[in-house]
Amino acid sequence: MSSGIFTSFLRLGLSSFGGPIAHLGYFRDEFVVRRGWLTESAFAQLLAICQALPGPASSQLGFAIGLLRGGWTGGLLAFLGFTLPSALLMFGLAVLAPRLDGGLALSVLGGLKLVAVVVVTHGLWGMARSLVPDGSRALLAVLALGAMLFFGAAWLQLALIGAGALLGLVLCRQVAALPKGTLPVAYGKGAGGVLLVLVLAGLVLSLSFAGDEASLLALGAAFYEAGALVFGGGHVVLPLLEQSTVATGWLAQDDFLAGYGAAQVMPGPMFSLSAYLGAVVPTGEAPALGALLALLAMFLPGLLLVAAVLPLWDGLARRRGAPAAIAGINAVVVGLLAAALVGTVAPAGLQGPADVVIAVAALGLLAWKRLNLLWVVLLIVVAAVAADQVAGLS
Numbered sequence: 001m002s003s004g005i006f007t008s009f010l011r012l013g014l015s016s017f018g019g020p021i022a023h024l025g026y027f028r029d030e031f032v033v034r035r036g037w038l039t040e041s042a043f044a045q046l047l048a049i050c051q052a053l054p055g056p057a058s059s060q061l062g063f064a065i066g067l068l069r070g071g072w073t074g075g076l077l078a079f080l081g082f083t084l085p086s087a088l089l090m091f092g093l094a095v096l097a098p099r100l101d102g103g104l105a106l107s108v109l110g111g112l113k114l115v116a117v118v119v120v121t122h123g124l125w126g127m128a129r130s131l132v133p134d135g136s137r138a139l140l141a142v143l144a145l146g147a148m149l150f151f152g153a154a155w156l157q158l159a160l161i162g163a164g165a166l167l168g169l170v171l172c173r174q175v176a177a178l179p180k181g182t183l184p185v186a187y188g189k190g191a192g193g194v195l196l197v198l199v200l201a202g203l204v205l206s207l208s209f210a211g212d213e214a215s216l217l218a219l220g221a222a223f224y225e226a227g228a229l230v231f232g233g234g235h236v237v238l239p240l241l242e243q244s245t246v247a248t249g250w251l252a253q254d255d256f257l258a259g260y261g262a263a264q265v266m267p268g269p270m271f272s273l274s275a276y277l278g279a280v281v282p283t284g285e286a287p288a289l290g291a292l293l294a295l296l297a298m299f300l301p302g303l304l305l306v307a308a309v310l311p312l313w314d315g316l317a318r319r320r321g322a323p324a325a326i327a328g329i330n331a332v333v334v335g336l337l338a339a340a341l342v343g344t345v346a347p348a349g350l351q352g353p354a355d356v357v358i359a360v361a362a363l364g365l366l367a368w369k370r371l372n373l374l375w376v377v378l379l380i381v382v383a384a385v386a387a388d389q390v391a392g393l394s
Contacts, residue, residue: 115380120337137172164332199301219278224297225244
């Protein structure tokens with residue numbers, strides 16, 4: 001059974017292009033329709049849990065499926081199979097990046113920054129349509145956007161998420177109830193409570209060890225904090241990681257956005273970007289050690305959280321205020337992502353009229369032609385290189 005879990009998720013880790021939302025569809029096809037490991041009801045409950053918790057939703061869902069299928073060993077094998085391909089590819093990019101020199105390499109990196117603009121804009125539009133469907137949640141998103149653009153402090157993101165939960169209890173009382181049911185895990189509520197305490201203790205420690213100087217300890221703390229606080233996964237991790245690595249002076253913004261753009265091309269979880277960032281942050285240690293530490297710190301809180309909540313889920317889903325609080329948090333997350341797009345991603349990626357034309361055309365392809373994201377990414381990079389070549393000849 002264990003080998004079947006690993007090989008199933010390894011195949012998905014090698015072939016699951018398209019980002020977190022696409023991954024959820026792949027998982028349903030593989031484990032509900034084809035293999036019959038889960039019922040539709042159980043899949044819907046797991047999906048609700050992973051969407052409600054901070055962390056990488058698709059990786060949490062995969063880990064939970066492995067956990068239900070094969071216990072803790074199954075959960076670990078599911079995580080490894082799904083994550084290893086993209087993590088190794090991103091680490092390889094970090095190692096090769098310093099060796100890429102010349103005009104062509106700079107054009108490719110510029111194209112990857114454009115990819116970041118397009119992907120974040122497209123992701124923001126989709127999230128806004130689903131998570132901000134009414135005036136109350138739009139107000140929360142706009143307030144979060146304004147606060148981040150005006151103040152810009154890293155600690156403010158955590159405060160805004162907390163405020164979103166509290167305001168959601170008042171402004172989002174009309175949202176639908178969460179799906180209910182008991183999920184068959186091999187441990188009880190006591191173990192779930194212990195795991196929850198461990199996650200919170202790790203967050204307290206990571207906040208305590210955060211610092212401006214790049215070191216392995218500060219690196220692990222920064223990535224654990226991001227993994228524990230990011231709601232919505234994928235694109236939403238961008239502002240947290242940017243505050244941790246660029247605002248602190250650890251990385252140049254161009255290097256950060258080039259890695260983020262490259263992560264869009266990779267199969268598997270977007271949080272594997274942490275392997276790239278951990279390798280290129282100058283901690284003074286081996287890049288492989290930084291990559292491994294950042295990767296584990298980034299994923300650990302989200303995986304522990306979903307394991308903690310599984311035995312507690314039925315009781316949590318029955319609480320009257322839970323859907324409203326989650327709705328408020330999600331609305332704030334949309335505002336945070338909008339702030340990252342306006343304040344960081346767009347200014348760095350759009351350097352001239354040609355970049356604007358390429359970005360608008362790529363957004364049109366994504367929105368109306370329904371092209372696979374991988375093809376759109378390749379088209380953006382090719383167009384950016386061609387535009388630079390034409391500009392160089394003129």
